[in-house]
Amino acid sequence: MPRDIKGGNGNMKNIDQLKQLARDQKVSRREFMSTVTAMGVTVAAASTMWSSSVQAAPKRGGKMRMGSAHGNTTDTLDPSTFNNGGIIQQGYAMRNHLSEVDNNGTLIPELSSGWEASDDATEWVFTLRKGVEFHNGKTMDANDVISSMNYHRGKDSKSAAKPLLAPVTELKADGKDKVVFKLSGGSADFPYIVSDYHLAIMPADASGKVDWQSGVGTGAYIKEKFEPGVRSTYKRNPNYFKAGRGHFDEVEFLTITDVVARTNALTTGEIDAMSRCDLKTVHLLKRRKGVKVEEVTGTLHYTIPMHTDVAPFDNNHVRMALKYALDREVLLKTILRGHGVVGNDHPISTANRFHNGDLPQRSYDLDKAKFHMKKAGLTSLSVDLSAADAAFVGAVDAAVLYKEHAAKAGININVVREPSDGYWSNVWLKKPWCMVYWGGRPIEDMMFSQSLATGADWNESHFSHKRFMELLVKARAELDEPKRRAMYYEMQKIVNMEGGTVVPLFANYVFAMSDKVHHDPKMAGNWDMDGDKSLERWWFG
Amino acid sequence: MSQIVKLVAQRLALGLLTLFIISLIIFLCVEMLPGNFSEAILGQAATPETVAAFNRELGLDLPPHERYFTWLFNMVQGDFGRSLASKRELSELLGYRLENTLFLASVAAVIAIPLAVTLGVLAALYRDSFYDRAVNVVTLSSISFPEFFVAYILILILAQNLGWFPAISNINDELGFWEKIYRTALPAFTLTLVCVAHMMRMTRAAIINLLASPYIEMARLKGLRPGRIILKHALPNALAPIINVVVLNMAYLVVGVVLVEVVFVYPGLGQLFVDSVRSRDIPVVQACSLIFAMTYVLLNLLADVLSIMSNPRLLHPR
């Protein structure tokens, strides 16, 4: 399996990867020892490392009963409408993508064996993995890939992934196992984009019509029964192309939206793992015998965007005053019960590659808030903040807390409770200041392009900044990592200092499982439940 | 007998009319639900264009009366339409859920009805004894508990502490009959506790009412044992009101189980209804409401007919 270990990752990372290989039984003990000792590890240490890695080696078998907080009766197998963690998890179990964000957060090839870009990053060639079979026995080829991608393009597409593929101007096969994407502009992160959960590869007929209805894919599990919003069952794909993945013989996927029922089910052994623990009682759950609680910091975050072209938010001093007038620590403690990290007024998470850790953390500072108020020529300020729990659970509480904090700086926030119905269509992007939830994106470019680029559909703060846009376009096509890093750092700083979005919190993914369930030491933070790939990554010990 | 046929026909016609008006009311209600399906399912991705495209695809851009008549027309022909979301045939989706709901209702009824009637008869037999009063207090208390309270207590004791029954009712077709019953036990117990009181009190009242009548007096004077009097003489004549209350409780078991289904994550019609209201899956909401209303109307009809049939005087009016 060709793993991309390029670019100064350091020894530690290589060792981790080697351990992983050992677990997956893809290196022999001899190979492992020689490589690890060559890295400067003593023989004794290398030996224990080997045995601990192999002991933790995944075992095949068992029936995984997964209790998911998400899933609706309205869910379908159509990846273009996937909109919740439950169906995304099942999608990842049934199907694969051209690339994959692995459990370490690294991008690795999945259905492709690698990719190459032109120098300006406008043309990408993906070489497909050979001999991969769909569940129905068909061999995957370029036609399937192209048809699967085209399913989201086109004028009539209602796919949520349509904007992702908007830069693709041409898509063609180069032989049976090469696919060429031509883009309207350079995009260094294009291989990341094709790992998106919408862009699953499905079997297609000669006319290019994809078959999503059957749920046939190349994934680790074959669909048996699919009762959306209730229960689905899967069995292991015996021909799964990925080694060391897909360990359960059977999977039973249950939607249990009620957190009490879900917790009851886990503690009484009705299910083996659950997503979304109740944050308020998770400390009690941790004490239960036979249950372990896991927590991963991801890209999920909350934002409070102000329309930067609407008074009084068009004055950056007003925005700064508001940013300083919020006690994030209190919010973290009350809204997330500490299960998260405070945000720094930009949407890039510590789980992202280019998170700017040098940027000083913004804190609750009444003096600075008052200073900026003065600079803006104001002695007092009264603004409306729209909130509903549709934005995120606790959004209204958060708004009320914000009001209390800001009042001390002479800012009067008037909390407007909006109806939860139609919040996303009537409040978000419409009201000048409101509460918003973002699943976040694993890639800086995606995050910035969607939420902060001039003219973007979801530019919730109407942010328009010349230097920022320059950098966005330049960084997108820049293949040299240190240079890109510098650019993304600068962009985060710009948003932090001049942006119209208050980013108070990044939320952790908190989930629990029976102690019989094992997983790799590091779990992915790009989605809930180990990047929503827990079904193929976890195993019974 | 022909009179009964006539009566049933009359009631049936009235029931159909009622159902028609109900379908209209439900349709209007559903029309007025804030937000629409496209917005609900697209969520954050709902832009005016995508919503419009979606609405067009689903035929939601047609005027309401047109949609109503199309729906009604199809409904009359037994075509419930398709779920907006999954495009699945509703008859298939609803059939499975309705089956589950009916299963739960029947398990509960099988436990509750004999229990209620026995308790009621015994209470009438030992009227004003300690037993009578105790049963009275206990059943009155159980009717006073909110369903979710009963459900949670049962979960706490029988699932968490004792581990006898599963805390959630995860049932499916592949399970054997007894396994299915085992997994349905807790919701069924909950429903039993909630509806036994009503039936038991009615049975007791009906029998006690009869005990004052002359023919019972006669039987008593003949020296028959009280148990025999009640079973042979009083009970058959008290059947009408008992059947009435039993059937009405059956209706409750089918349509009133929303809360219990939510607590136990039981895949029944009630859960489906709540979910569909939330996601604005209009055909499902309409079909569910109509099924509920139909159950209600039909069971009421059944109650009427049965009480007429069990009462000779009503059966053969002067």
Add this chain to the structure above:
Amino acid sequence: MTMPVSTSTFGGQASPWVSRIAMASVHFFILVLFLQNVAADTWSAVIGLLFAHLYSVMALTYWNRIDRTAAGDTVIVTVTLEFVLIAVIFWERSSAWPWSTLFGLGLVQVCAFAAVRYWKDLRQAPKSAWFGLIVVLIYVMVAAMAPVIAPFSETEIVGSEYDAWNNEHLLGTDNLGRDMFTRLIYGGRNTVGVAFITTVLAFLIGGLGGLLAAAMRGWVDQVLSRMMEILMAIPSFIFALLILTIVGTSVPSLIMVIAVLDATRVFRLARAVAMNVVVLEFVEAASLRGEGLWWIIRSEILPNVLPPLVAEFGLRFCFVFLFLSGLSFLGLGIQPPTADWGSMVRDNATLITYGDITPLLPAAAIAILTIGVNFVVDWFLHKASGLKD
């Protein structure tokens, strides 16, 4: 259900010793509250006293028209005094929901009146009825005096989440760190209050409709009956879910929706009972005399259908109460941060998994009240049917 007209179902006089005890305790209570209030605001206390006099004179005049006893009068006067004084004090002390406080106190007063008047019946009441009455009385008192009894304010966050029971927080804290005991008290006031208003409204709509249908018959009866039948054929919980999603879940819409749905049941009973009365000779005689429709309803029909309706009121109240908590449980009832027993169970239900019974307390509170009301209704029905024989 036929009863002699214009003879009170209940009758009797207060025994002297009850009134003495009642008087003594009420005096004591007034004194305590009075002294407490004088320190805070003298003027309001004085005005309160003046109004109290006025009110008690009026009450006495009215009471004089019915049979009376000296003891009863004294108690009534003192209770009135107490009522007005407390009302004033509450007006001063609590800014939130002053009307509900007044309302609750009014109920307390009515209870006291009734207790004095119907003492003889009460003494013969079975233990279960006594239990029920005491439970109801305690609930009304607690609901009325919530701001005074509760140690914290309704929505204030006073501790960390899910604190265990301790001296400061008697029943611990809830999922947001609010005092559970306080929430329980306020929840009682809100839930009971809303349920009561809803039931009253349902009886006004349904009862009036039923009587009207029975008295007028003909097309009015037909139209009303068919309408109600159709409304009844839609399962009420499902219908309420649908409508509340449409109109939103504010307290007024909650009250209206449940009241209308419940009115259908009241209508059926009221109509059925009234139908039996309408065919009796004295009603016919009255209409032959040329009495107006309202006069007949008010003076001939209403007194005779009242006992079953009052019993039904108790049962309906319980149903509405359970209905309301069920809706709250699904998140469609009284909205947070207002305390409400149904949603309190829901919000804190995770604790049950860990064997903590705190979240069951609100549910138990609901159950105890419904049991209490049911006991009272049982007794009342028993009395009513006893008179029939």
